[in-house]
Amino acid sequence: MRIAVLAGGVGGARFLRGLREAFPAAEVSVIGNTADDITLYGLRVCPDLDTVMYTLGGGVHEDQGWGRADETFAVQEELAAYAVQPQWFRLGDRDIATHVVRTQMLDAGYPLSAVTEALCARWKPGVRLLPMSDERVETHVVVDDPDAEGGRRAVHFQEYWVRMHAQPSAYAIVAVGAEQSRPAPGVVEALTSADVVLLPPSNPVVSIGTILAVPGIAAALREAAAPVVGVSPIVAGAPVRGYADKVLAAIGVESSAAAVAVHYGAREHGGLLDGWLVDTRDDAQVAAVRDAGITCRAVPLLMTDVATAAALARDAVDLASGLRR
Amino acid sequence: MRIAVLAGGVGGARFLRGLREAFPAAEVSVIGNTADDITLYGLRVCPDLDTVMYTLGGGVHEDQGWGRADETFAVQEELAAYAVQPQWFRLGDRDIATHVVRTQMLDAGYPLSAVTEALCARWKPGVRLLPMSDERVETHVVVDDPDAEGGRRAVHFQEYWVRMHAQPSAYAIVAVGAEQSRPAPGVVEALTSADVVLLPPSNPVVSIGTILAVPGIAAALREAAAPVVGVSPIVAGAPVRGYADKVLAAIGVESSAAAVAVHYGAREHGGLLDGWLVDTRDDAQVAAVRDAGITCRAVPLLMTDVATAAALARDAVDLASGLRR
Numbered sequence: 001m002r003i004a005v006l007a008g009g010v011g012g013a014r015f016l017r018g019l020r021e022a023f024p025a026a027e028v029s030v031i032g033n034t035a036d037d038i039t040l041y042g043l044r045v046c047p048d049l050d051t052v053m054y055t056l057g058g059g060v061h062e063d064q065g066w067g068r069a070d071e072t073f074a075v076q077e078e079l080a081a082y083a084v085q086p087q088w089f090r091l092g093d094r095d096i097a098t099h100v101v102r103t104q105m106l107d108a109g110y111p112l113s114a115v116t117e118a119l120c121a122r123w124k125p126g127v128r129l130l131p132m133s134d135e136r137v138e139t140h141v142v143v144d145d146p147d148a149e150g151g152r153r154a155v156h157f158q159e160y161w162v163r164m165h166a167q168p169s170a171y172a173i174v175a176v177g178a179e180q181s182r183p184a185p186g187v188v189e190a191l192t193s194a195d196v197v198l199l200p201p202s203n204p205v206v207s208i209g210t211i212l213a214v215p216g217i218a219a220a221l222r223e224a225a226a227p228v229v230g231v232s233p234i235v236a237g238a239p240v241r242g243y244a245d246k247v248l249a250a251i252g253v254e255s256s257a258a259a260v261a262v263h264y265g266a267r268e269h270g271g272l273l274d275g276w277l278v279d280t281r282d283d284a285q286v287a288a289v290r291d292a293g294i295t296c297r298a299v300p301l302l303m304t305d306v307a308t309a310a311a312l313a314r315d316a317v318d319l320a321s322g323l324r325r
Numbered sequence: 326m327r328i329a330v331l332a333g334g335v336g337g338a339r340f341l342r343g344l345r346e347a348f349p350a351a352e353v354s355v356i357g358n359t360a361d362d363i364t365l366y367g368l369r370v371c372p373d374l375d376t377v378m379y380t381l382g383g384g385v386h387e388d389q390g391w392g393r394a395d396e397t398f399a400v401q402e403e404l405a406a407y408a409v410q411p412q413w414f415r416l417g418d419r420d421i422a423t424h425v426v427r428t429q430m431l432d433a434g435y436p437l438s439a440v441t442e443a444l445c446a447r448w449k450p451g452v453r454l455l456p457m458s459d460e461r462v463e464t465h466v467v468v469d470d471p472d473a474e475g476g477r478r479a480v481h482f483q484e485y486w487v488r489m490h491a492q493p494s495a496y497a498i499v500a501v502g503a504e505q506s507r508p509a510p511g512v513v514e515a516l517t518s519a520d521v522v523l524l525p526p527s528n529p530v531v532s533i534g535t536i537l538a539v540p541g542i543a544a545a546l547r548e549a550a551a552p553v554v555g556v557s558p559i560v561a562g563a564p565v566r567g568y569a570d571k572v573l574a575a576i577g578v579e580s581s582a583a584a585v586a587v588h589y590g591a592r593e594h595g596g597l598l599d600g601w602l603v604d605t606r607d608d609a610q611v612a613a614v615r616d617a618g619i620t621c622r623a624v625p626l627l628m629t630d631v632a633t634a635a636a637l638a639r640d641a642v643d644l645a646s647g648l649r650r
Contacts, residue, residue, distance in 0.1 A: 042429035072399050078422030082447050084429075093418045097403030104367035104409075122407050 001026045003317070004194035004226070005127075008033045008207025009048045010065035010241060011233060011303075013055035015200035018309025020056065020126050023317065028127040029190035031217070033202070034112065035132075035139040035175050035210035038158045040089055041079060043099035044106055047158075048207065049116055049131060050098060057123025059094075065241070068094040088163035113184040130190065132211045135181040139206050141250075142172040157206060166243030170250035173205055178213035183220075191220040196320040198313075199230035199273075201240060201301065204260050205247040212272070221272050227323035229275035229316050230264060232257035235301055236281045258285035258292075266293030275319040277301065277312070295323055326351045328642070329519035329551070330452075333358045333532025334373040335390035335566060336558060336628075338380035340525035343634025345381065345451050348642065353452040354515035356542070358527070359437065360457075360464040360500050360535035363483045365414055366404060368424035369431055372483075373532065374441055374456060375423060382448025384419075390566070393419040413488035438509040455515065457536045460506040464531050466575075467497040482531060491568030495575035498530055503538035508545075516545040521645040523638075524555035524598075526565060526626065529585050530572040537597070546597050552648035554600035554641050555589060557582035560626055561606045583610035583617075591618030600644040602626065602637070620648055 003026050005016060016030060033048045047066065054060040054068060061067045071092035080087050091099065098119060105115040111134040120129055139157035143164070152171060160166055191197060202208050212218045221228060233244050234257050245255040253263045257278035265271020273294045278285055279301040289296035297319055303309035328351050330341060341355060358373045372391065379385035379393060386392045396417035405412050416424065423444060430440040436459035445454055464482035468489070477496060485491055516522060527533050537543045546553060558569050559582050570580040578588045582603035590596020598619045603610055604626040614621035622644055628634035 041425050042432055043425070072397060072418070074397050074418035075400065075422045075425065078419050079425065082422065082426050082444070084426055093397070093399035094403050096421070097400045097407065100366050100368070100400065100404065101407050101409055107367055119407070 001196065002194045003028045003196045003198060004031065004190045005029070005198045005200060006031050006202070006208050006211050007048070007052055007200055008202030009036070009051040012048070012200045012202040012207065013052045013060070014065070014303045014309050015198075015231065015313060016052060016127060017055055017306055018303060018311070019198070019313035021306050021310040022313045029186070029194070030127045030129045031132050031187050031190060031211055032116075032129060033132060033207045033211050035137045035178070035206065035213075036157050037136070037138070038089070038156060040086070040091060041084060042103065043091070043096065044103045045091070045099050046102065046112070046116075046131070049129065050095070052129055053116075053120060053123045053125055056125030056127060057120075059123065068092055071095065086163070089158060111184070113186070128186070128190070130186050131184050132187060132217065133181040133214050134184045135177060137175050137177045137181050137210060137214065139210055140174045140176050141170045141247075142174070143168040143170060161243065166246040170246055173209070173247055173250050175210045175213040178210065179215065181214050183214050183216050188216055188220045191217070191224050194224060194226045196317055197221060197224055197226050197228040198316050198320070199228070199264075201231040201233040203233060203242060203244045203247065204253070204263060205244070205251055218272065222267060222270070227274040227320040228267060228272055229277070229320040229323070230261070230273050231277045231301060231312065231316055232260055232279065232282070234260055235279040240302065256285060257282040258288040261289045261294050261296070262292045268293050274323045277316055277319060295319065326521065327519045328353045328521045328523060329356065329515045330354070330523045330525060331356050331527070331533050331536050332373070332377055332525055333527030334361070334376040337373070337525045337527040337532065338377045338385070339390070339628045339634050340523075340556065340638060341377060341452060342380055342631055343628060343636070344523070344638035346631050346635040347638040354511070354519070355452045355454045356457050356512050356515065356536055357454060358457060358532045358536050360462045360503070360531065360538075361482050362461070362463070363414070363481060365411070365416060366409060367428065368416070368421065369428045370416070370424050371427065371437070371441075371456070374454065375420070377454055378441075378445060378448045378450055381450030381452060382445075384448065393417055396420065411484075411488070414483060436509070438511070453511070453515070455511050456509050457512060457542065458506040458539050459509045460502060462500050462502045462506050462535060462539065464535055465499045465501050466495045466572075467499070468493040468495060486568065491571040495571055498534070498572055498575050500535045500538040503535065504540065506539050508539055508541050513541055513545045516542070516549050519549060519551045521642055522546060522549055522551050522553040523641050523645070524553070524589075526556040526558040528558060528567060528569045528572065529578070529588060530569070530576055543597065547592060547595070552599040552645040553592060553597055554602070554645040554648070555586070555598050556602045556626060556637065556641055557585055557604065557607070559585055560604040565627065581610060582607040583613040586614045586619050586621070587617045593618050599648045602641055602644060620644065
């Protein structure tokens with residue numbers, strides 16, 4: 001079985017770990033979001049790709065869900081002593097080594113997809129991890145700024161997420177560079193040759209949304225022979241983690257399991273989804289999703305450990321199996 | 326009193342710490358060797374500048390004489406796990422932060438002299454630390470290599486020093502790029518305006534020698550109004566630390582206190598030195614140095630702590646005081 005997965009950070013990574021546990025023989029291709037990437041202190045940081053790589057490779061900080069286990073912060077402390085800005089993003093020492101290797105390879109001319117493959121040669125994540133694009137796509141968020149011309153300014157996604165904790169209202173989410181970008185090698189093929197396409201409970205706007213903003217990816221999803229099944233990132237009206245509600249509001253989508261499904265749309269009506277999983281607590285929303293033309297089931301969505309993540313992955317593949325076209 | 330000092334790494338740094346202790350009111354300009362600099366994992370490393378900066382700034386690993394106190398090696402361990410080469414040069418986490426800041430500033434277009442000043446804003450070494458040049462000068466060492474065309478090849482100084490421990494015979498020492506380089510801003514002025522010029526017991530070939538290879542520096546030293554006094558890096562026929570004997574052999578100079586003085590030469594005969602300090606154990610060589618036209622004294626040279634280094638600095642300045650032209 002060939003499975004293609006579009007993935008953001010923590011939610012995507014945990015879902016993938018469950019998927020690998022549930023279907024150890026499956027060939028899994030992961031199309032990772034790179035619009036969160038940022039250059040800090042001259043080092044190229046790819047938070048979502050690394051979260052997937054560390055989680056599947058056994059190196060992740062388990063409680064945190066991202067970053068490295070047994071991490072130390074000597075380099076960051078020294079950068080602070082040098083008064084280097086910014087200090088609102090803290091890089092761990094072990095993590096920094098990844099960025100040093102990546103930056104050196106990028107500077108030497110390797111595309112991000114080749115760099116990611118080289119890093120994965122160490123981590124052996126058991127999936128084929130592909131960046132959505134080798135070109136730079138960068139999510140900017142428009143927020144209030146009384147000092148700026150027009151009263152608003154655009155900040156890098158990480159500044160909005162990490163420094164501002166997504167507290168200011170977001171007026172717009174812009175995937176800068178997306179229009180000029182192309183899918184990385186293997187991305188379209190992974191989607192068109194898959195037996196199942198899955199959307200894990202990643203952020204619909206700044207993770208899945210930015211992947212879909214790369215020209216060719218949404219089209220490949222729409223035209224894929226395989227059924228496309230998604231998992232709601234919203235449970236009982238709130239994001240399982242992160243600030244999906246803030247960025248959904250920016251694009252005019254209500255924070256509910258059904259509203260996100262309707263936002264993606266039914267494939268039979270030109271949208272992206274054949275099936276959608278909502279949490280058992282959102283059972284009352286199943287009908288609304290079905291009304292939109294999307295097959296829907298209510299199952300437990302919370303991934304508290306690998307076993308619950310594997311059960312969720314089985315539910316997603318099981319739903320897809322009933323939807324083969 | 327204005328003092329200009331040409332300095333390599335550990336010996337130069339310890340001498341400077343003594344000098345600052347002995348003459349706290351002196352304005353000290355340090356012209357640091359940069360021909361040992363190396364780019365590792367995309368990070369620009371300046372071992373001699375950093376040794377001076379850390380030693381005078383209170384951050385040095387005291388026993389080792391270079392690198393940072395309380396150092397950890399998480400990044401290097403991770404680079405090894407990624408199988409990144411080389412692994413014969415180990416960078417500490419705290420030290421890496423310095424190289425990250427430097428690399429980012431160099432990439433942004435700042436010259437090394439401006440970068441060094443910025444780094445020193447944190448360390449406050451109490452001296453003005455100047456790289457010998459803002460241009461890249463790189464010491465290469467020619468060694469045997471049966472696999473190379475002609476049976477020899479040139480390796481970077483650090484590979485010879487750190488990986489090979491200077492064990493292979495060195496056939497030539499080449500300061501690549503020196504001929505095209507210019508002294509960094511302030512270097513010539515520091516020499517011409519000094520009241521005293523000092524050569525600490527740094528390596529005569531790969532530290533002082535490479536500084537002197539930058540066109541204009543040796544001439545400024547020859548023409549300086551101030552007396553020039555050096556301290557022998559050779560005591561009782563052997564280098565106090567490092568492998569000076571190996572690189573002295575490469576340029577045909579015997580490893581003795583007197584031979585190094587003769588190699589530098591007497592200013593009155595077109596050389597560089599007015600005065601020379603040898604260790605009390607080398608008292609028998611004083612006459613030979615004097616015969617070459619260089620004033621010479623035998624004093625204790627070993628810098629076992631700040632007090633002995635300060636005593637040595639006093640001896641050097643004292644010798645210079647008697648040599649005012």
